[in-house]
Amino acid sequence: MKQELLDFLNTDLQFVKGVGPVLAARLNDVLGGRRVLDFMMHHPSGMRRRDLIDNIMDAAPGDIVTVPVLVQSVRAGRVFRGRRSPTQITCVDRAGNKIIVQFFNANFLDYWLQKLPVGQWRIISGKLERPSRGGNVINHPEFIEPMDAADKIPQVQAIYPAGEGLTQKTFANIRDQIFGALDTNVGLRGADDQTREFFDAMRAVHFPQDPMDLKPCADAMVKLAYYELLAHQSAIAITRRERADARHRRVVRPKKCDLMDRFYDLLPFDLTPAQMQTIDEIKHDMTRDIPMMRLVQGDVGSGKTIVAMAAAVLCAETGGQTVLLAPTDTLAQQHFFKLRPLCEKLGLVCECLTGRDKGAVRREKLISLRSGRTKLAVGTHALFSDDVIYRDLALVIVDEQHRFGVSQRTAMRAKGNNPDVLALSATPIPRTLSMTIYGDMDVSVIHQKPAGRKPIITTKLPMGRIGALIPRMMAQIDAGAKVFWVTPLVCDDTESDMTAAVARHEMLKKYFPTAGLVHGQMDKKQRDGVMETFARDDGDMSLLVATTVIEVGIDVPRATIMVIENAERFGLAALHQLRGRVGRGSAQSYCVLVHGDNVTPDGMKRLDVLCETDDGFVIAEQDLMMRGVGELLGTRQSGWIPYHFVDYREHRDLFKLAARAAADMTTPTEWTHDLMYMFDRATTIGA
Ligand code: ADP
Ligand code: MG
Numbered sequence: 001m002k003q004e005l006l007d008f009l010n011t012d013l014q015f016v017k018g019v020g021p022v023l024a025a026r027l028n029d030v031l032g033g034r035r036v037l038d039f040m041m042h043h044p045s046g047m048r049r050r051d052l053i054d055n056i057m058d059a060a061p062g063d064i065v066t067v068p069v070l071v072q073s074v075r076a077g078r079v080f081r082g083r084r085s086p087t088q089i090t091c092v093d094r095a096g097n098k099i100i101v102q103f104f105n106a107n108f109l110d111y112w113l114q115k116l117p118v119g120q121w122r123i124i125s126g127k128l129e130r131p132s133r134g135g136n137v138i139n140h141p142e143f144i145e146p147m148d149a150a151d152k153i154p155q156v157q158a159i160y161p162a163g164e165g166l167t168q169k170t171f172a173n174i175r176d177q178i179f180g181a182l183d184t185n186v187g188l189r190g191a192d193d194q195t196r197e198f199f200d201a202m203r204a205v206h207f208p209q210d211p212m213d214l215k216p217c218a219d220a221m222v223k224l225a226y227y228e229l230l231a232h233q234s235a236i237a238i239t240r241r242e243r244a245d246a247r248h249r250r251v252v253r254p255k256k257c258d259l260m261d262r263f264y265d266l267l268p269f270d271l272t273p274a275q276m277q278t279i280d281e282i283k284h285d286m287t288r289d290i291p292m293m294r295l296v297q298g299d300v301g302s303g304k305t306i307v308a309m310a311a312a313v314l315c316a317e318t319g320g321q322t323v324l325l326a327p328t329d330t331l332a333q334q335h336f337f338k339l340r341p342l343c344e345k346l347g348l349v350c351e352c353l354t355g356r357d358k359g360a361v362r363r364e365k366l367i368s369l370r371s372g373r374t375k376l377a378v379g380t381h382a383l384f385s386d387d388v389i390y391r392d393l394a395l396v397i398v399d400e401q402h403r404f405g406v407s408q409r410t411a412m413r414a415k416g417n418n419p420d421v422l423a424l425s426a427t428p429i430p431r432t433l434s435m436t437i438y439g440d441m442d443v444s445v446i447h448q449k450p451a452g453r454k455p456i457i458t459t460k461l462p463m464g465r466i467g468a469l470i471p472r473m474m475a476q477i478d479a480g481a482k483v484f485w486v487t488p489l490v491c492d493d494t495e496s497d498m499t500a501a502v503a504r505h506e507m508l509k510k511y512f513p514t515a516g517l518v519h520g521q522m523d524k525k526q527r528d529g530v531m532e533t534f535a536r537d538d539g540d541m542s543l544l545v546a547t548t549v550i551e552v553g554i555d556v557p558r559a560t561i562m563v564i565e566n567a568e569r570f571g572l573a574a575l576h577q578l579r580g581r582v583g584r585g586s587a588q589s590y591c592v593l594v595h596g597d598n599v600t601p602d603g604m605k606r607l608d609v610l611c612e613t614d615d616g617f618v619i620a621e622q623d624l625m626m627r628g629v630g631e632l633l634g635t636r637q638s639g640w641i642p643y644h645f646v647d648y649r650e651h652r653d654l655f656k657l658a659a660r661a662a663a664d665m666t667t668p669t670e671w672t673h674d675l676m677y678m679f680d681r682a683t684t685i686g687a
Contacts, residue, residue, distance in 0.1 A: 001191070001195055001670075001674045002190060002191065004186060005186055005188070005191065005195070006677075008036060008181065008182070008185075008186045009035065009036050009037040009040075009678070010035050010036070010037065011035060011036045012024065012034055012035060013027055013034045013035065013036065013038075013039060013174065014034070016036070016174050016177050016178065017177055018170075018173055018174075018177075019174065023166075023170065026163070026165045026166055027039070027166065027174075029163060029520055030042070030161070030162065030163035030166060036178055037678060039174055039175070039178060040178065040202055040206070041644045041678075041679075042160065042161070042644070043160075043205045043206060043214070043644065043645070044158035044159055044160050044205070044206065044208060044214060045159060045160065045161050045214070046158075046159045046211065046214060047156055047157060047158050047159055047208045047210075047211055047213075047214065048064050048156070048157045048159055049064065049155065049156055049157075050064055050065075050066045050125050050143075050153055050154060050155055050156070050157055051065070051066065051155065052066045052067070052150075052155070053065055053066070053067055054067070054068065054093060054094040054095060055093060055094065055095040055097065056093045056095070056097045056099055056128065056136050057095070057097055059128050060128070061128055061129055061130040062127065062128065062129075063127070063128050064125065064126070064127055064128075065125065065126070065127075065128050065138075066123065066124070066125040066143070066153055066155075067093050067099070067123070067124060067125075068093065068094060068121055068122070068123045068147060068150075069091035069092065069093055069099055069101075069121065069122060069123070069124055070091060070092050070093075070119075070120070070121050071089060071090075071091050071116045071117060071118050071119065071120055071121075071122060072090045072091060072092060072118065072119075073089075073090045073118060074087070074088070074089050074090075074113060074118060075087065075088045075089075075090075076109055077103070077104070077109070084104075086102040086103055086104045086139075087102065087103045087104075087109055087112060088100050088101070088102055089101040089102075089103075089112065089116050091116070091122075091124075097136065098135065098136065099136045099137070099138060100135055100136065100137045100138070101116065101124065101126075101137075101138050101139075101141060102137060102138070102139045102140070103139075103140060104139070104140070115144045116144060121147050122144055122145065122146060122147070123143075123144075123145050123146075123147055123149075123150045123153065124138065124141040124143065124144050124145075125141055125142055125143040125153050126138040126139070126140065126141030126142050126143070127139070142167075142168070142169070154172070156208070156209060156210075157172070158171075158172070158175070158206065158207065158208055163520065165520075165521050175206050175207075179203055179206065179207075182199060192671075194671050195671075195674070197223070198223075198224075198227060200220075201219075201220040201221075201223045201224050202220075202224070204218075204219070204220035205218075205220050205221060205224065205645075216647035216650035216651060217650065221645060222651070222654070224644075224645040225643070225645040225646045225647065225651045225654055226651075226654050226657065226658060227645075227675055227679075228643055228644060228645050228646050228675075228679050229643075229646055229651070229654050229655060229657075229658035229659075230658045230661060230662060230672065230675055231672070231675035231676045231678070231679040232643075232658070232679065233436075233439075233658045233659045233661070233662035233663075234662045234665065234668055234672045234675065234676055235440070235676050236439040236440040236662065237662040237663055237665065237668075238668060239293070239440040240439070240440050243290050243291065243293065243440075244290070249289045249290065250289055250291065250417065250418050251289070252287055252288070252289055253286075253318035253319070253320065253394070254318065256317055259313055259316060259317045259346060260310075260313055260314060260317060262345075262346055263309075263310065263313045263342075263346060266342060266345050266346070267306070269450065270451075271303075271306070272302075272303065272446070272448050272449070272450055272451070273448070274298075274302070274445070274446040274447055274448045275303055275306065275307055275446060277444070278296055278307050278444040278446055279307055279310045279311075281294065281442070281444050282294060282307070282310070282311050282314065282422065282444075283314060285420065285442070286311075286314055286315070286318075286420060291418045291419065291420050291421065292395075292420035292421060292422065292442075293420075293421050293440060293441045293442065294421070294422050294423070294441060294442045294443070294444060295422075295423045295424075295425060295438055295441045295442070295443045295444070296308075296422065296423070296424050296425070296443075296444045296445075296446065297425050297427075297428055297429065297443060297444070297445050297446070298424075298425075298426065298445065298446030298447070299426065299428060299446075299449070299580065299615075299616040300426045300576075300577065300580025300581070300584075300616075301449055301450075301453065301580060301583060301584050302446040302447075302448070302449050302450075303446065303449075303450055304424045304426070304446065305335065305338065305339075305424075307424075307446070308324060308397045308399070308422065308424060309339055309342060311395060311397060311420075311422050312324070312339075312348075312375070312376045312395065312397070313346065313348070315375075315394050315395040315420070316346075316348050316375045316376070318394065319372075319392065320375075320392050320393070320394025320395060321369070321372060321374065321375055321376075321377065321390050321391065321392050321393050321394060321395075322375065322376050322377070322393075322394070322395040322396075322397060323376075323377045323378075323379070323383045323390075323393065323395075323396050323397065324339075324376065324377070324378045324379075324397045324399065325379070325380070325381070325383060325396065325397065325398045325399060326378065326379065326380060326399045326400075327380070327399065327400060328380065328528075329354045329355065329356060329380060329528055330528045330531050330532065331399065331400075332352060332354050332378055332379050332380050333352060333354070333532075334535070334555055335378050335399070336350070336352035336378040338555075339376065339378065343375070343376055348375040348376060349368065349373050349374045349375055349376075350374070350375070350376040350377075350378065351365050351368060351369070351374045351376075351377050351378070352377075352378045352379055353365050353369075353377055353378075353379035353380075353382050353383055353388070354379050354380045354382050355380060355382045357382070366387065366388060366389070369388060369389065369390055369391070370389045370390070370391060371391060372390075372391030372392055384411040384412060384415060388415070389415070390415050390416060392416075392417075393415050393416030393417075393419050394416065394417075394419050394420060395419055395420045395421075395422065396412055396416070396419050396420070396421050396422070397421075397422045397423075397424065398421070398422070398423045398424065399424050400424055400425060400426050423441070426577065426580065427573060427577070427616070427620070428616035428617045428619070428620045429620060430617075430620045430621045430623070430624045431617070431621075433624065433648070433655075436655045436656075436659055439659070447617070452586050453583065453586070454583070454586075454587075454588050454589070455583075455614045456562075456579060456582060456583040456589045456590065456591050456614060457588065457589070457590050457591070458579065458590070458591040458592075458593065458610055458611045458614075459590070459591075459592055459593070459611060460567075460592075460593050460595060460607050460608075460611060461592050461593065461594050461595070462594075462595060462596075462597065463565075463566075463594055463595065463596050463597065464597075466594055469563065469592060470511050473511075473512075473543070473561060473563075474511065474512075476560065476561055477512070477542045477543065480558065481542070481558060481559070481560040481561060481587070482534065482541075482542050482543070482544070482556055482558045482559040482560070482561075483542065483543045483544070483559070483560075483561040483562075483563065484544055484546065484556075484559055484561070484562045484563065484578075484581055484582065485504065485508065485543060485544065485545045485546070485563045485565070486546055486547070486548060486562070486563065486564045486565060486578055487500045487501040487504050487545065487546070487547055487565050487566075488500070488547075488548070488564075488565055488566040488569050488570065500547075500565075501517060501519045501545055501546065501547045502517065502519070504545050504565070505517040505545040508543060508545060512542065512543045514540050514541050514542065514543070515541070515542075515543040515544070515545060516530045516533060516534050516541045516543070516544045516545070517530065517544075517545045517546070518530050518531060518544065518545075518546045518547070519546065519547045520547055530544070531544075534556065535555070535556045537558065548574075548578075555584060556581070556584070557584050557585040558585065558587075559581060559582050559584070559589075560582055560583070560585070560587050560588065560589040560590065561582060561589070561590050561591075561592070562578060562579055562581060562582045562589075562590070562591045562592070563591075563592045563594060564578055564579075564591070564592070564593055564594060565594045566594065566595065566596060567593035567594060567595050567607055568595045568596065568599040568600070568603035568604070568606070568607060569603075571606075571623065572606050572609060572610065572619055572622060572623040572626065573619065573620065573623050575593070575606070575607075575610055576610065576616060576619050579591045579610070591610075593607050593610065593611070595607060602626060605626065606626065609622050624648055624649065625649075644679070
């Protein structure tokens with residue numbers, strides 16, 4: 001690919017017109033990156049027609065309508081007995097039907113009046129509602145334009161999976177700018193056929209004309225899915241070859257065994273046979289001259305952390321240093337607090353390094369790493385910053401879901417001398433997929449939980465009956481329990497996740513005054529603060545309302561109740577993950593799947609699967625059978641390889657096709673390198 005094009009793909013989104021640093025940071029949360037490329041990979045999940053109608057009676061409640069209206073009168077919102085009524089602007093359509101346009105944020109009255117001046121025609125577009133008291137209502141129309149600017153309202157609108165604080169207009173604007181620039185400034189004219197074809201497919205997906213254009217079987221989707229799989233399979237093929245390559249062989253380290261014995265003695269519990277076997281497998285890998293590349297798959301709560309610790313001890317025995325890479329500051333800290341006491345007893349220096357460390361504190365930690373004194377460094381990607389130097393980095397442990405693509409791998413390589421790699425994953429992958437997905441790694445499975453764990457009792461509950469939950473929760477909390485209450489991501493761009501979570505928090509605070517709240521629009525520091533308070537044993541926060549931002553792997557042993565609202569809107573894997581945040585101690589835990597009234601048969605079946613089984617592998621197989629792309633919330637959190645364009649169910653043939661093409665390749669072409677770069681696929685670890 002031309003450098004010019006690469007540079008363009010790498011441009012930070014904050015430099016796109018109308019974006020800026022604040023928006024770019026929000027986009028980063030949703031896209032998992034903040035470059036033009038990251039935006040392109042985030043394709044619309046659906047599209048919406050905004051058909052123009054003249055008579056509002058031709059539309060049904062819930063429809064998105066675009067309709068010319070004559071503005072007739074205004075009633076400003078008022079505060080009455082402590083309640084605020086909305087501002088109502090009465091309009092009529094061409095057929096003379098009354099339409100009430102409502103606004104809830106009273107502060108902008110002048111703004112709305114200016115947009116909808118009395119006595120004039122405007123064209124508006126929004127969601128039609130017909131409340132039970134009658135009439136046609138549109139709350140906060142997404143578009144209000146003068147009649148001669150009707151073309152500013154798109155007839156078909158691509159709908160992007162949005163996330164908090166981001167509107168569809170923002171997405172449409174960025175998309176238009178990006179593809180505009182691709183046409184004019186950057187120019188694909190000089191590009192080779194493959195490159196051009198690739199970006200044409202991208203364009204087709206970002207500007208859908210018909211809902212069929214976004215189905216997995218659409219030409220452009222198939223093309224992109226194939227390229228994505230080719231990128232992944234090429235990476236697997238390369239890694240395999242590299243590992244087998246003699247140049248990457250290493251001298252096997254001599255080791256002593258007394259530390260390991262002491263480690264076993266210190267454990268407050270007996271390891272499960274599955275944990276023991278995994279440790280044996282790791283031990284065996286470490287004695288080979290080929291660097292270890294092992295994935296430990298084990299359901300939430302199966303005890304992977306202690307296995308990771310064992311690996312670190314084995315490594316320390318040879319004098320080597322270990323880094324344990326966690327996806328977030330909170331999780332890094334949590335690991336650190338757990339592992340440090342154990343390290344101290346073993347005489348191993350353990351440090352935690354995250355983006356929070358600054359100045360002298362950070363410098364001291366860096367010195368200790370450089371001298372080789374620190375044997376276990378727990379932290380985030382900050383562990384791979386340029387100025388972090390290791391004396392003898394011999395083992396890299398990657399905890400759950402950490403993105404581990406080209407850039408991370410290169411950074412890691414630069415820090416050590418072919419270090420062993422151990423990845424931990426809490427998401428069981430269906431066995432049928434495991435080979436193609438983890439083709440470059442050896443896999444250990446921890447298929448049993450520590451003895452004495454009670455299965456989580458899971459039940460369904462219709463939304464209308466959540467009142468019955470309150471006394472149950474109160475009783476449990478009085479007995480010392482902690483409760484997670486998860487509110488869903490909201491698809492519809494007229495509402496936001498935050499509003500749902502905030503409203504629920506308000507309601508629950510009446511019963512549980514100390515209830516905490518976390519959502520994606522909160523400052524990260526603030527969010528981490530609340531999480532930590534909730535996780536603390538001595539704190540008085542016993543209930544935490546959260547959007548799906550609550551993190552995978554967060555360990556709150558006293559949490560025994562997990563309530564998931566609108567559970568039908570989550571995917572199976574995501575639900576299983578969320579549920580796994582309770583049931584970590586010896587007490588009986590409960591998961592309540594709260595669902596709406598109109599659940600599809602598929603949605604209900606998902607909930608039933610969850611009520612019936614606790615076995616992650618069974619759930620994964622079911623998930624593969626039932627999975628549809630795009631329709632489920634939280635697929636990002638499902639924990640399988642989060643492909644952008646690949647649909648596990650619909651594209652199964654492509655997996656084989658791509659694997660074959662990659663295996664046949666003796667050396668990767670420039671194009672496959674470009675693909676690996678674009679999809680950021682170096683290896684599959686946790687990514
Ligand atoms: P995960 O696999 O989800 O990362 P953790 O490693 O966090 O699970 O372990 C969950 C809990 O189980 C921790 O509190 C840990 O101390 C405990 N644990 C791990 N192994 C055992 C065991 N063999 N017996 C009893 N408790 C264990
Ligand atoms: Mg864990």
